[in-house]
Amino acid sequence: MSSPRTLVEVKDVSKRFIMHKDKTIKERLVNFRAADKHRDDFWALKDINLDIEAGSTVGLVGHNGSGKSTLLKVIGGIIEPTSGTVRRRGRLAALLELGAGFHQDLTGRENVYLNSAILGLTRKQTDKYFDAIVDFSGIEDFIDTQVKFYSSGMYVRLAFAVAVHVDPDLLLVDEVLAVGDEPFQRKCMDKIGEFQREGRTIVLVSHSSEQVGRLCDRVVVLDHGDMIHDGNAVDGLRVLRYGFEQARLLEEEEKKPEEISHAKIASISADSREKNERGAIVAKSDLTLSYTYELQRNQEPLVAGIAIETLTGQPVYGLNTRMLGMSIPDVVGTHTVDFVLRRQSLGAGQYLVRGSLEELAGRSLDRLNPASTFEVDVPTVGSGMVSIDAEGLVRQ
Amino acid sequence: MTLADAERRAEKISTMDYVTVGEKQKFFRGSASSIADIWRHRELMGLLVRREIKARYKDSSLGIVWSLLRPLVQLAIYYFAVGQILGAARSVPDFAIFIFIGITMWGLFNEILNNSTTSILNNSGLVKKVYLPREIFPFSTVGGALFNFAMQLIVLLAAILVLSTFPLGPDLLLAPLAILSLVVFATAIGLVLSAINVYFRDVQHLVEIATIILFWASPIVYSFTFVHKALNGNWLEQAYLMNPVTTAVLGMQKALWAEGSTATGAQEQYWPPYLELRLVVTLLLSVVLLWLAQRIFARLQGNFAQEL
Secondary structure: OOOOOEEEEEEEEEEEEEEEOOOOHHHHHHOOOOHHHHEEEEEEEEEEEEEEEOOOEEEEEOOOOOOHHHHHHHHHOOOOOOEEEEEEOOOEEEEOOOOOOOOOOOEHHHHHHHHHHHOOOOHHHHHHHHHHHHHHHOOHHHOOOEHHHOOHHHHHHHHHHHHHOOOOOEEEEEOOOOOOOHHHHHHHHHHHHHHHHOOOEEEEEOOOHHHHHHHOOEEEEEEOOEEEEEEOHHHHHHHHHHHHHHHHHHHHHHHOHHHHOOEEEEEEEEEEOOEOOOOOEEOOOOEEEEEEEEEOOOOOOEEEEEEEEEOOOOEEEEEEOOOOOOOOOOOOEEEEEEEEEOOOOEOOEEEEEEEEEEEOOOOEEEEEEEEEEEEEEOOOOOOOOEOOOOOOOOOO | OHHHHHHHHHHHHHOOOOEEEOOOOOOOOOHHHHHHHHHHOHHHHHHHHHHHHHHHOOOOOOOOHHHHHHHHHHHHHHHHHHHHHOOHHHOOOOHHHHHHHHHHHHHHHHHHHHHHHHHHHHOHHHHHHOOOOOOHHHHHHHHHHHHHHHHHHHHHHHHHHHHOOOOOOHHHHHHHHHHHHHHHHHHHHHHHHHHHHHHOOHHHHHHHHHHHHHHOOOOOOOOHHHHHHHHOOOHHHHHHHHOHHHHHHHHHHHHHOHHHHHOOHHHOOOOOOOHHHHHHHHHHHHHHHHHHHHHHHHHHHHHHHHHO
16 A cells, blocks of 8 residues: 555554543542543544655644644654554654754754754764754854844744754644744745755645645645545645534534524525636626525624635635625515626636625624635736736837 | 656655654564664764753853862761761771762762653653654763763862872772663663653652662761671671662772771771672663663653653
């Protein structure tokens, strides 16, 4: 089952956490008989199977407590699985926390050497990379200052600089890519891009769908320790968002079980008079989003809203009836509101439509996600989320 | 160009062997891989030792002097309280040298034990976030303790040169043997305690108390002659001699305390028979103990990251 390109092979890995409520010898001895009562256990990972190929960038996503960081730590060898095996090859660098090995009282220079040793470099190799590390971090002037006097930005920049210079085959990243100011963030992202081009493998845990969508060619979605999706990034993020939405709806339903069902979004469809043969909406045409909702009881004044997003979840456009200064029917029955987006200038690609129905006072009645999808076809040149009439001219 | 890089890397990887990570080790097998793993990280261990030493005295103006002041104050207290006021010095020749040897050896043992017990907890940031063979944390505290010990040893040797006669003879060979067996023994105990302390935080306090008691169970401020006179070679004395710290302290005294071997009359000292053999046996047993300790440590370390 493992191909020659496999870098990491996770097989039937499960992890059970046991939380002891009593921490001291006395408490444990006293409670020895009732030991079961004084501990909780739960499965952080259940039968995870995963093959990671060399050169791929895998995103581990899921809500808080879904086990994604645990999986990352199991791959990194920091946590031992309760059952199952992890096999891996090549040099590993784990960026689970920037500056984990930094010592406050040592200077930046000393910490660079210490941290590179922790990440597996020899002194000679560190000597070779030292200038590049300092240059990348951009804190030449402070390299001989104790790190406790560093600003938090300088601190993480130095730590990140060390981490990306250790020449790993496999880089494990846990929520640490968004560090420093904007120019430095761009530098980090460029470095990650460079890593990808060099065929290094990256496994990253992130809550930022945008980041995952941009970087990963494969997304694994975890939910309470179960792997519920393993595949391309777009589908993975949709599964994740769907999961979030379900959880939120469930929560809302538990709170107000019967009231909510009295008002419901039936459908939102996207249509245009101008479509090409594949059914894609033509650029600069009028896009109509027909929003249909059902009321089984008279309501307080209502607000209907729509949002257009890319498939990776990046918001593109949002609109509601309050912004438009209109009031919509709030009596029993089925009503439809048409949002007409004149000469829409969306770029080529697939889009998602979401809908929301709220009271003017702010209480949410229903949400629909995704309500529908549509495709926009743009014959003009250029790429991105907007289409712009562009031309190039050589100045005489 | 970069595509070729990627291909090269993929090809290189396809020829590499798999390593199984985070698997529970069998008790008897796996020693070799553990040792190899630790050996690969020796450079890091050196850096950690240096980090500890540097960080400890970074912002103090007296710096390293502080690590000498403590044993010197202890020496002064015991010299006056036990030696002069209680009168132990009357039957122990060169009492100051005698005590300083004991205090130096005890300080080494004490520091290794106490520091390595808390070493995993103190480095929890690293243990939780980076994979390293965790043994290096207790081991690096041993390095720090040895550094302090070396400083004190220099003072001790200087004092012997100035105040007493330097013992040149075959007995001097007992000194490295005594130090080695003490270090190996203390490391073994410290290794196990450091792992247990992750699960039961009481251990570190227990160790502090235990070392206070154990201090009096070795001939540090009183000479072994007192013990022999009181117990007269019975089983209790044999039990007393089984303490590896006692053997090491006695070995060191025999090596460096010239007056102890040459004094006659009221100050004549009694030495346990076969001290050399005892030291060798202690060392061998300590090595076995260290191996055993590492195996226990390897079993316990799997859950460190979640317990911290």
